[in-house]
Amino acid sequence: MTSAPAAPILKTSHLLGIESLSPSEITALLDLAETYVVLNRAPDKKAAVLKGRTLINLFFEASTRTQSSFELAGKRLGADVLNMSVKTSSVSKGETLIDTASTLNAMRPDILVVRHQDSGAAELLSRKLDCSVVNAGDGAHEHPTQALLDALTIKRRHGGFENLTVAICGDVLHSRVARSNLRLLAMMSARVRLIAPRTLLPADADRFGVEIFTDMKQGLAGVDIVMMLRLQLERMAGAFVPSTREYFRFYGLDREKLGYAKPGALVMHPGPMNRGVEIASDIADDIAVSLISEQVEMGVAIRMAVLDALARGIA
Amino acid sequence: MSNRRIAFRNARLIDPASGLDVKGGLLVENGRIADVGPRLFNDAEPGDPEIIDCHGLVLAPGLIDCRVFTGEPGSEHRETLETASEAAAAGGVTTIVTMPNTNPVIDEPSLVDFIRRRAAATAKVRVAPAAALTRGLAGETMTEIGLLKEAGAVAFTDGDRTVANTRVMRRALAYAATFDSLVIGHAEDPDLTAGTATTESEFATRLGLPAAPALAEVIIVERDIRLVEMTGARYHFGQISTRAALDAIGEAKRRGLPITCGVSAHHLMLNELDVGAYYTFRKVKPPLRPESDRAAMVEGVANGLIDVIVSSHEPQGADTKRQTFASAAFGAVGLETLLPAGLNLYHDGRIGLSALLACLTSAPARLLGLPGGILAKGAPADLVLLDEGEPFVVDEKALRSRAHNSAFDGRKFQGRAQKTFVGGECVFSRR
Numbered sequence: 001m002t003s004a005p006a007a008p009i010l011k012t013s014h015l016l017g018i019e020s021l022s023p024s025e026i027t028a029l030l031d032l033a034e035t036y037v038v039l040n041r042a043p044d045k046k047a048a049v050l051k052g053r054t055l056i057n058l059f060f061e062a063s064t065r066t067q068s069s070f071e072l073a074g075k076r077l078g079a080d081v082l083n084m085s086v087k088t089s090s091v092s093k094g095e096t097l098i099d100t101a102s103t104l105n106a107m108r109p110d111i112l113v114v115r116h117q118d119s120g121a122a123e124l125l126s127r128k129l130d131c132s133v134v135n136a137g138d139g140a141h142e143h144p145t146q147a148l149l150d151a152l153t154i155k156r157r158h159g160g161f162e163n164l165t166v167a168i169c170g171d172v173l174h175s176r177v178a179r180s181n182l183r184l185l186a187m188m189s190a191r192v193r194l195i196a197p198r199t200l201l202p203a204d205a206d207r208f209g210v211e212i213f214t215d216m217k218q219g220l221a222g223v224d225i226v227m228m229l230r231l232q233l234e235r236m237a238g239a240f241v242p243s244t245r246e247y248f249r250f251y252g253l254d255r256e257k258l259g260y261a262k263p264g265a266l267v268m269h270p271g272p273m274n275r276g277v278e279i280a281s282d283i284a285d286d287i288a289v290s291l292i293s294e295q296v297e298m299g300v301a302i303r304m305a306v307l308d309a310l311a312r313g314i315a
Numbered sequence: 316m317s318n319r320r321i322a323f324r325n326a327r328l329i330d331p332a333s334g335l336d337v338k339g340g341l342l343v344e345n346g347r348i349a350d351v352g353p354r355l356f357n358d359a360e361p362g363d364p365e366i367i368d369c370h371g372l373v374l375a376p377g378l379i380d381c382r383v384f385t386g387e388p389g390s391e392h393r394e395t396l397e398t399a400s401e402a403a404a405a406g407g408v409t410t411i412v413t414m415p416n417t418n419p420v421i422d423e424p425s426l427v428d429f430i431r432r433r434a435a436a437t438a439k440v441r442v443a444p445a446a447a448l449t450r451g452l453a454g455e456t457m458t459e460i461g462l463l464k465e466a467g468a469v470a471f472t473d474g475d476r477t478v479a480n481t482r483v484m485r486r487a488l489a490y491a492a493t494f495d496s497l498v499i500g501h502a503e504d505p506d507l508t509a510g511t512a513t514t515e516s517e518f519a520t521r522l523g524l525p526a527a528p529a530l531a532e533v534i535i536v537e538r539d540i541r542l543v544e545m546t547g548a549r550y551h552f553g554q555i556s557t558r559a560a561l562d563a564i565g566e567a568k569r570r571g572l573p574i575t576c577g578v579s580a581h582h583l584m585l586n587e588l589d590v591g592a593y594y595t596f597r598k599v600k601p602p603l604r605p606e607s608d609r610a611a612m613v614e615g616v617a618n619g620l621i622d623v624i625v626s627s628h629e630p631q632g633a634d635t636k637r638q639t640f641a642s643a644a645f646g647a648v649g650l651e652t653l654l655p656a657g658l659n660l661y662h663d664g665r666i667g668l669s670a671l672l673a674c675l676t677s678a679p680a681r682l683l684g685l686p687g688g689i690l691a692k693g694a695p696a697d698l699v700l701l702d703e704g705e706p707f708v709v710d711e712k713a714l715r716s717r718a719h720n721s722a723f724d725g726r727k728f729q730g731r732a733q734k735t736f737v738g739g740e741c742v743f744s745r746r
Contacts, residue, residue, distance in 0.1 A: 198546065200488040214493045239456065240486060245461040 006049070006308070008315035009044070014126045014133045015143035016304055018183040026151065033152050033245075033298070033305035040301055046208045049308050050079035051191050053110040057083045058100070059136070065271055065296065066145075070113045070277035073303035077311075089192045097121060101128040110238065112311055116137075119176075132310040140174050147180035147269055148230040149302040151188065153295050154225060157266060161188035167219055167261075169195040170251060170278050173202050173240070177270045178229055182208055195219035197251065199240045200231075216251055220260040228253055228278050236277070254280040258289070267289050320344050321739055322448055324356035326700070327371035329377065330690035331673035332680075341374060343696040346738035351690050367734075375672050376688045377409025377440075377697035378737060379655060379679040380579055380632055381499075382553055382625035384474065386717075387433065388426075389418025394630035394717045395423055396430070400438035402628070402650040402716040404743035405698035407732030410441040410687055411650070415452070422447035422458045424466035431467050439742040440685055440735075443685060445470040448487050448498060454478045455489040461494050466686070469683045472499035472553065475600050475629075475645070479505045484539065488548035497683065499553045502560060503537035512641045513602040518587050521527060525726055529608070532601060533559035540567045542620035543574055551682060552576035554627055556601045558611035565620045575682055575734065576620075578612045579627035580656035581647055581722055585609070589722075591610075595636050595643035597722045599627065616674060617665045623682065624674045626653040629667075630718030647722040651714055655728035662729050663713075668703065696739035703730040 009028045012020060021029075039045055055074040059067050067083065074081040086100065097116070101124075104112065114122050119139030124156045126133040137143040151161070158164055166185055172178045172194050183190045192210040194201065206212055211217030220226060231247060241247045248254075253267065266293045267283055275281045284290055322341040328339050328351060334368060340355030341348060342364065357367075364423045380403065385395035396413070397422045404410050413430060415421035421430060427444050434442030446468035450456050460471055471491055477500070478484040491498045504527075511527040513519045519526035536552060543550045554577050555561060567574045581599050590597050597603060615621035629646025636643050649656075657675060680688025687697040711724040735743040 197493040199486050199493070241490070242450075242457050242459040242461075246462050250461050 006312050008312045009309040016122050016135045018144045018147050018180045030152050030307050033301045036301040036304040045076050048078045050077035053079045053112045055079040055081045056109045058114045060086045069299045070303050072300050101125050105129050140176050142180045143176040144180050146177050149299040152298045152302050153291050161190040165191040165223045166225040167223040168227045171200045171231045172196050173200045175229045204212040216257050217260045223261045226267045231278050268286040322356050322364040323367045326374035327360045329669050330688040333670045336669050339731045343739040348694050350486050360517050369668040373701045376676040378407050378675045379688050379697045380408045380626050381411040381412045381679045382627045383411040384414045384629040393632050396434050397437040398717040400440045404735045405437045405715045407654045407735050411695035414474040415447040420447050420452050422450050427466040427468050434720035435446045440737050441645045444509040445472050448473050452476050468500050475501050477503050477505050479497050488542050488546040492546050492548040497549045499551045500539050503534045504531040504534050507531040514604050529557050532557050536560045536563045549573045556582045556604050557608045561615045575622040577623040577625045578621050579625050584656050593640040594629045596720045598643050600645035619646050623679045626650050631720045636720050645714040652723050655731050658730035699732050700734040700735040701732050
């Protein structure tokens with residue numbers, strides 16, 4: 001990459017959620033990410049847009065995938081990257097978080113990437129820190145870079161979002177991925193369906209401009225994209241669904257259920273997968289339908305685009 | 316199923332589902348109703364079929380009893396599916412909905428399958444198993460409602476137990492709604508009723524019995540109505556016993572909620588005073604209530620707010636009933652006295668015969684999605700021929716049930732089943 005003076009893209013100095021983005025910002029981020037897809041496939045993957053900058057990855061929740069994706073994105077753009085994994089402690093979380101924020105602020109980072117188990121944590125940090133904050137997942141609220149990488153994956157396959165029907169299936173109730181995705185897809189004029197048992201649908205889900213199905217076969221009928229969500233193990237044993245075998249029988253994506261989707265429909269999953277719970281192995285591993293590896297690749301490119309855009313300053 | 320042709324002639328046909336009440340005949344072929352109507356077999360004797368002359372007696376759909384406890388599996392000394400089915404057949408009941416309160420509890424698809432196989436091999440009437448709503452009836456985690464429904468469970472219930480934890484109940488109802496499954500609830504606040512034997516009243520005080528306030532019922536009724544409103548689940552109160560509960564359910568029905576309720580024959584026929592001198596065969600769950608509540612139950616059946624009448628058949632042996640009132644088990648058998656107890660309301664002029672039979676046939680069939688409970692072409696030939704006027708005295712020793720703990724021993728009734736047919740097969744004939 002040549003380092004010509006780049007035009008600003010974002011209207012804010014943080015990326016806290018899809019909610020605060022506009023369609024034109026999203027389109028610009030996706031376009032920028034395309035250039036990083038090319039870079040990442042080249043032998044020399046280095047650019048200098050973050051040369052001299054400091055990026056801190058602050059992860060209060062374990063995450064191999066997202067953390068390494070941000071780390072790689074930062075390093076490829078030439079930043080100094082510091083990874084901090086913070087174990088959840090029993091002390092009052094709000095207080096600890098603000099204390100941590102002031103400590104980090106004193107180290108003068110340029111960008112802080114944060115993941116936290118509580119919704120609103122990234123927002124709180126953005127108000128306490130002088131640097132840009134990227135939300136890498138907060139509670140059940142938002143995971144904007146996941147939605148952006150999913151959008152990039154879809155756009156590269158379909159060219160755009162209009163006239164596309166996307167089904168988001170599974171634990172919508174606890175999912176920040178679902179919330180960010182449905183916001184983004186609705187903003188980009190895709191039709192969104194939610195498919196889940198009623199125990200895993202959030203209150204007033206119908207107010208989000210989506211169609212809701214509790215029967216997966218009906219919900220998948222004619223869809224272009226099937227987005228599966230991870231069902232966390234502790235939610236399977238009777239609290240929200242009675243068992244993994246029942247969940248897989250009615251909400252696990254297998255060949256039979258996928259057969260109800262549009263011919264050639266593609267399957268996505270944010271990972272990590274529970275094989276045999278929400279998705280059958282033969283589908284997860286079928287490169288003709290599964291976009292799962294491609295999502296991971298797009299993840300690095302989209303995070304490079306986000307870091308680049310934040311470094312450019314406010315439009 | 317019989318593949319014979321059987322012609323019933325000279326019957327008073329009563330079909331609550333269609334409102335039919337007319338003299339006529341009915342033809343059975345291959346276990347199903349092939350024809351039914353006023354002019355059928357009036358004059359000419361048809362060629363081949365076997366003829367049953369009904370002599371003007373009532374021919375109605377066989378009864379569907381939504382609340383039957385058996386001892387199979389686990390307590391076969393109290394009752395098996397076979398002995399319960401014999402009692403049912405003698406009572407004009409052609410389908411029993413079995414409660415999951417057995418040992419083991421019916422909370423696994425393979426156990427639903429077990430009940431269905433045992434019933435097919437041993438029972439004279441149809442057995443429609445209800446499965447547990449929570450695992451082990453413990454009220455903590457929901458069962459595999461989807462898989463259990465596929466295995467043949469017709470409803471989900473913890474039987475005579477109330478799910479105490481409101482969060483568990485909320486999720487179980489929301490999950491059941493996902494599969495449009497019927498949940499049958501039992502309304503007795505478990506903390507208020509723990510360790511008690513009867514309902515709180517002057518009478519209980521005189522007897523010195525541990526008693527629970529009757530509002531233990533309406534507290535749960537109102538809670539569950541709110542949860543139904545939120546979750547959209549189809550909900551049936553298995554049996555209610557108080558005016559307060561009936562009023563709350565009436566209000567919920569007026570608001571269009573998918574709520575129904577039942578009442579047991581005991582709570583229509585008996586009040587708390589019938590406990591008399593610590594008569595343990597009348598220790599039932601929920602307990603017998605004051606007369607004003609009993610009268611409200613009769614009123615509820617008469618005005619249609621109560622949808623179904625059940626036997627709440629619960630066999631207990633001498634070991635569990637020959638005890639002090641406080642220590643004795645709850646429950647009374649009732650399959651053979653369900654129809655006579657119901658007919659008592661008819662003879663008292665409280666309800667028409669067809670409306671009464673609706674509570675015992677078409678209403679439970681609709682509730683549970685069962686094909687019977689109706690006299691229509693193509694419906695299963697599950698029939699009862701009944702003499703609504705025949706007087707008799709209940710003799711507990713003559714009951715077909717393996718257990719004889721009837722709350723109605725010595726009671727004079729008027730009207731009972733004469734013949735019972737399941738799939739066109741005669742499974743009971745008096746004399």
